[in-house]
Amino acid sequence: MGDFPSHLVTAPARPRFGRFRASMIGVFVLGLCALLAGGAAAPQLDSPAFLIAGMNEIPSPPQGTSWAAAPREAGGLRMVAGADGQEFVLHTAGGDRTFLPGVDLGDTTPGHLPGEGAIAAAQYRAWFAGMSWLGLRVVRIYQIHPPAFYDQLAAWNVANPDRPLYLMQGVALPDQTYVAKKNLFDKRVTTAFRQELQAAAQVVKGDYRRTTVPGRAGGTWTTDVTPWLAGWIVGDEIDPAAAVASDERNADVPRFSGKYFRNTPKSTPTERWLAARMNDLAGFVAGHGVSQPIAFVNWPTTDPLRHPEEPLKQEDLVGLDANHVLPTADWPAGTFASYHAYPFYPDFLRHEPDLLAYEFGGQRDPYAGYLADLRRHHSTMPTLITEFGVPSSIGSAHNAPLGRTQGDHSEQEAMRINADLLRLIHDQGLGAGFVFSWADEWWRYTWNTAGAQDPERRQLWHDPLTNEQGFGVLAMDPQGSPDAGEQHLLDSDGWPATGVDAQVDEAYLNLRIKLGDSPPGTMLVSFDVLPGVTGAPMPGSADRRPDAVFALNLVGHSGQAYVRNQIDPMQLDFSVPAGERGPAPTGWKPFELVVNRAVTVPRIGAELPVELQNAGQLRHGTWDPDDDEADSRALWHLDGDDLTVRVPWAMLGFADPSAHRVAVPKKGKLTTQISPGVTVSLTASGTDQTAGQVKWTDWTRPYYAERIKQGAARLRDAALATTAG
Numbered sequence: 001m002g003d004f005p006s007h008l009v010t011a012p013a014r015p016r017f018g019r020f021r022a023s024m025i026g027v028f029v030l031g032l033c034a035l036l037a038g039g040a041a042a043p044q045l046d047s048p049a050f051l052i053a054g055m056n057e058i059p060s061p062p063q064g065t066s067w068a069a070a071p072r073e074a075g076g077l078r079m080v081a082g083a084d085g086q087e088f089v090l091h092t093a094g095g096d097r098t099f100l101p102g103v104d105l106g107d108t109t110p111g112h113l114p115g116e117g118a119i120a121a122a123q124y125r126a127w128f129a130g131m132s133w134l135g136l137r138v139v140r141i142y143q144i145h146p147p148a149f150y151d152q153l154a155a156w157n158v159a160n161p162d163r164p165l166y167l168m169q170g171v172a173l174p175d176q177t178y179v180a181k182k183n184l185f186d187k188r189v190t191t192a193f194r195q196e197l198q199a200a201a202q203v204v205k206g207d208y209r210r211t212t213v214p215g216r217a218g219g220t221w222t223t224d225v226t227p228w229l230a231g232w233i234v235g236d237e238i239d240p241a242a243a244v245a246s247d248e249r250n251a252d253v254p255r256f257s258g259k260y261f262r263n264t265p266k267s268t269p270t271e272r273w274l275a276a277r278m279n280d281l282a283g284f285v286a287g288h289g290v291s292q293p294i295a296f297v298n299w300p301t302t303d304p305l306r307h308p309e310e311p312l313k314q315e316d317l318v319g320l321d322a323n324h325v326l327p328t329a330d331w332p333a334g335t336f337a338s339y340h341a342y343p344f345y346p347d348f349l350r351h352e353p354d355l356l357a358y359e360f361g362g363q364r365d366p367y368a369g370y371l372a373d374l375r376r377h378h379s380t381m382p383t384l385i386t387e388f389g390v391p392s393s394i395g396s397a398h399n400a401p402l403g404r405t406q407g408d409h410s411e412q413e414a415m416r417i418n419a420d421l422l423r424l425i426h427d428q429g430l431g432a433g434f435v436f437s438w439a440d441e442w443w444r445y446t447w448n449t450a451g452a453q454d455p456e457r458r459q460l461w462h463d464p465l466t467n468e469q470g471f472g473v474l475a476m477d478p479q480g481s482p483d484a485g486e487q488h489l490l491d492s493d494g495w496p497a498t499g500v501d502a503q504v505d506e507a508y509l510n511l512r513i514k515l516g517d518s519p520p521g522t523m524l525v526s527f528d529v530l531p532g533v534t535g536a537p538m539p540g541s542a543d544r545r546p547d548a549v550f551a552l553n554l555v556g557h558s559g560q561a562y563v564r565n566q567i568d569p570m571q572l573d574f575s576v577p578a579g580e581r582g583p584a585p586t587g588w589k590p591f592e593l594v595v596n597r598a599v600t601v602p603r604i605g606a607e608l609p610v611e612l613q614n615a616g617q618l619r620h621g622t623w624d625p626d627d628d629e630a631d632s633r634a635l636w637h638l639d640g641d642d643l644t645v646r647v648p649w650a651m652l653g654f655a656d657p658s659a660h661r662v663a664v665p666k667k668g669k670l671t672t673q674i675s676p677g678v679t680v681s682l683t684a685s686g687t688d689q690t691a692g693q694v695k696w697t698d699w700t701r702p703y704y705a706e707r708i709k710q711g712a713a714r715l716r717d718a719a720l721a722t723t724a725g
Contacts, residue, residue, distance in 0.1 A: 049129035051122075052474065054625060054708040058716060061135050064723075065094030066162040069227050074332035077291035080166075081230040083327075083334030086375065088293065088382035088431030090137075090166065090230055100230070100432040101422060101719035102138030102168065103131055103473065104387055107145055107217070110442045110476050110506070111702045113459055115215035117146040123706075124152035127438060127474070128165050132156070134473070134712060135719030138230055140168035140386060140434050144196075144203050147219040154223045166230040168386070168434070170297075171200045171281070173236050174216070182245035184273045185253065194280050197234065201284035204229055231293040232285075233338050233386060234277060238302050240317040243270045247318070259283065260331040261294075267324035275325045282331050291333040295322065295384070299340040300348075305373055307348035311599035311608075315346040322378060336431065337378040340387035343367040343421065344400035351601050356401075360424065366401055367421075371428045382431035389436045390417045392475075392709060394633045394648065395465035396613045397446045398595050406595075407467030408613060411475070411625075411632040415711030418473075419718035426722040433722075435715065440472035442506075442702070448593045451572035451670060452663040454656035460702055461658050462507040464633075465593065465615055465650045473712055475625075479703040480505030489680055489692030496520050496684035500691040506658075506702045508646040509678060509694060515641040520684035525550040525645055528679040529652050529662050533566050536587035541683040548652045549588070550618060550645060554638055559618030561591040567653035570594070571665035580610055591616030591651050616651065625710050632710070652678060658699045 049055045070093045071080045081090045090097040105127070112118035131139060141149070157164035174192045178184045202208035203221045212218030247269045255263035256272045258279035263272050274296045281294055301314070304321035322337035349355060349366045358369025375383045392414040396407030404417055418435050425433035443459035446468040453463070462478050463469060480503060490500035499514035511525070524538055526546035534544045538551070547567055552559040563569070568589040570576055574597060582590040596611035621634035623646075636645045654675070655663035661672040677695040681688060 047129050047133065048126040049133040051126035052130050052706050052708050054710075054712075055130055055133060058133065058708070058713045061133060061163075061716070061720060063162075066092060067097070067137065067164060068093040068161050069164065069166075071227070074291070075330060076289070077286060077332055078289060079291045079333045080227065081293055082291075082332060083293055083336055083382050086379065086382055086429070086431075088231075088336055088384060093162075097137075097723065098431065099426050099722050100138045100166070100384075101136055101426075101722050102140055102166075102432060102434040103136045104140045104142070104434050104437045106437060106439065106441050107141070107143065108441055108443055108459070109439075110462065110478075110704045111459055113215075113443050115143075115217065117212065117217045117219075119146070119148070121148040121152055124149055125156065126706075128153060128156040130474070130708065131438070132160065132163055132165055134716040135723070136165075136435075137719075137723065138166045138168050138432065138434065139438075140170065140233065142170040143172040144200055144217050146217045147221045147223070150203065150206065150221060150223045150225050153228070154225050157228050164228050166228045167204075167225055168231050168233060169200060169204055169229060171197050171232065171234045176236075176239075178246065179239045179242040182242050183249055184243070184246045184270060185250045190273075190277075193277060197277060197281045198284050201281060201288070205288050226288065226290050229290070229292050231295065231333075231336070232281060233295050233297055234281060235274065235297045237297055237299045237340060238270065238320060240302055240314050243302065243318045243320070246270060246273075259328065260286070261325060261327055261335075264324045264326065268318075268320070270318075271320060271324045274320070278325065278335070282327075286331075291331060293333045293336050294327075294331075295336045295338040296320070296325065297340070297386075298322065298338060300346055300370070303339065303374070304377060307346070307352060309351040309353070309601060309603045310346055310348040311351070311601055312347065315348070322381060334381070336382040336384055337374065338384050338386045339374060340436075341367075341371065341374070341385050342388060342390075342406070343402070343404035344390070344398045344406040347596070347599065350399075350401060351603060353603070360428075363402070365424075367404070368424055368428060371425065371430060375429055384432040384434075385425050385430055386432065386434045387436040388418075388421050388425065388433055389471055390414050391467045391470035392632055393464055393467040393470035394635075395446075395449060395463075395467050395593055395615050396595050397448050397467050397593070399611055407470070408615075408633070410630075411709040412630075412711035414470075415473075415709060415714050419714040422715065422718040422722060435473065437471050437473075439474040439706075440469055440476045442469055442476065444468035448573055448595065449569070449650065452569035452650065452655055454659070454661055454672065457656045457658055460506070460700065461649060461656065462702075463650050464507060464648050473709060473715065475707045475709050476704045477707055478506035478508070479705050481697075481699060481703055484696060487692075487694055489694065490689075494689055495687060496523060497682050497689060497691065500680060500682075502680070502694045504657075504694065504696040506699075506704070508648055509652065511643075511645040511647070511680065513643040513645065513682070515643055519554060519641055521553070521555045522684065523552050523554060523643075524683035525552065526681045526683065527647065527652055528681070529654070529675045530567070530664070530673055531676065532673075533564060533664075535564055535566070536585070538562070538588065538683070539585050540686060541688055543681055543683065543688045545679065546681065548647075550636070550647065552618065552636060554643075557620035557638070559620065559636060560614075561616030561618055561651050562588045563591055563651070563653060564588055567662065567664055569650070569653070569663060569665070571668060572663065572670055574610070576610055576612070580612065582612070582614055590614060625707060630710060658702075660698060
């Protein structure tokens with residue numbers, strides 16, 4: 001088990017005070033070691049899935065009929081899956097399957113960027129078991145993974161022949177230079193992608209070797225996974241402006257007609273380039289005597305439908321149509337239309353009359369209407385939704401009908417919505433629904449928080465305000481360095497608090513406050529992060545030092561986060577009229593996020609104002625995942641005279657807590673200053689009490705623990721329901 005990373009084996013050396021749960025992964029690792037060595041182990045450790053905290057609380061999946069691959073042969077090529085009209089058919093020993101619940105898997109872990117090959121073999125092993133335990137039948141990856149992925153996938157499938165995990169292999173563009181060049185047909189772009197397609201065809205066959213370079217997995221691939229290869233999805237979400245420019249530049253390129261794929265007469269130059277690349281891949285694959293369905297990545301921004309009510313021009317600038325890229329008789333597995341489709345974006349989902357009027361499941365549901373339109377358009381091929389879902393995060397990035405916002409969901413709520421969406425995708429007659437994604441990814445960024453972050457070190461800490469970091473079914477819980485220890489800031493007979501302890505982790509500054517006799521009805525928990533930044537104190541306090549404040553109503557269980565004007569991150573996003581901001585004392589702003597710019601809806605010509613999320617509205621409650629009533633968004637909890645508070649680094653203005661850097665906007669641009677630490681003070685009934693300064697050492701290695709999110713059982717139930725019978 002030497003391939004299991006030490007940061008998952010080593011439990012924190014200090015107690016996790018308040019409502020924190022230490023990971024038991026180290027215990028599970030020892031159990032799995034015994035299993036692999038052939039020794040005795042406790043009965044509950046009969047699956048590597050139980051390496052994942054919380055998985056043992058989810059009932060085992062019913063046996064059902066066999067999903068073992070039962071390939072067919074056509075035209076001298078063996079295929080385990082194929083397109084049959086509008087159905088995507090997976091051939092199994094238990095019969096043909098026409099709906100595939102699946103999950104998207106990235107290639108990173110906290111502390112790493114894509115392409116670094118950071119996932120260990122033991123993690124793949126546990127994850128594949130966990131996916132299967134949840135009833136997910138397909139794992140979709142976006143690019144070539146290290147050899148361990150394919151080794152462990154085959155090992156799982158051989159050991160579990162009746163419930164294998166099928167693979168949807170992606171091949172991403174090696175780089176995005178076509179955007180700057182405005183030319184997909186650029187020789188270097190095309191050559192690099194053809195080489196990556198050829199490499200992927202050899203990788204899945206287990207016959208490839210290459211060196212590792214930044215952003216690209218390397219190693220020696222020796223494991224053949226083609227018996228479980230259900231299909232290919234090539235390319236990336238195409239940049240619409242670059243596609244328009246490329247089409248104009250290459251307008252004279254003739255439509256493509258290859259041995260395996262061809263274009264229809266109405267095809268665009270971009271569609272012709274895609275057909276040629278799909279033909280390249282088919283040629284590489286056919287050389288191994290197999291055929292799998294091949295599709296290209298698409299998304300609503302470049303879908304073939306027209307959306308005249310879309311407020312943003314770039315979201316309906318160009319259309320890519322899978323109907324214009326068709327297989328020939330020499331490619332029996334065929335093709336399909338693949339879409340990354342979410343219920344919260346683009347805005348035409350909120351403004352298109354036909355979508356707003358579409359009824360599904362007893363209510364008007366524009367997302368269901370959009371999926372129905374996609375399936376109707378692709379009347380001769382299957383349509384698969386290969387990304388969908390909502391994140392569990394405090395921050396949101398877009399509003400949406402029916403509460404399916406791009407964030408601002410607890411774990412339980414996010415899993416409920418994902419389960420509902422999976423059922424919806426199935427009931428609309430589509431061929432698959434792949435939830436995005438398997439694991440939370442700390443490196444990800446989003447448009448309304450990225451401006452206040454240091455982009456070079458984002459992967460080293462976790463921001464619950466950045467919704468893109470919370471899409472996983474698997475939580476990557478920050479643990480903090482085991483060497484950091486607990487800090488005693490205050491130990492006295494003072495008032496309002498008699499004791500304050502602090503701990504630091506990769507997502508939060510954690511405080512445990514012991515209140516004195518007769519706890520106050522309201523309290524300010526204040527934070528000074530930059531001694532050089534001062535200004536008007538919060539009402540009720542005389543302290544001019546704090547730069548961020550949690551104003552808590554201890555009786556009403558409500559609260560609000562504020563930041564001083566000088567470090568308000570909104571200055572790094574968009575110009576928002578003062579009248580649109582929430583109320584705040586002079587010199588302060590509520591912690592808010594822009595979730596939509598001011599836009600004009602073409603249909604009615606109405607200008608809609610900017611939309612904000614009060615992300616600083618502080619929820620009271622427990623965040624302990626062992627508590628069925630927990631809310632993963634809660635930031636404070638009062639239990640008698642014990643007050644526990646956790647403060648996201650972004651609410652303190654940090655652009656990078658791992659290097660002590662605080663974002664200080666200057667004329668709309670990001671500058672940073674080094675914080676010496678965070679001085680905590682408390683205010684109640686006009687009394688200011690300084691607790692002390694929290695200090696920590698810069699870190700370049702984060703610590704985390706894996707845990708299945710609360711509510712994942714709902715997703716499991718939906719996956720099983722969509723494949724029943």
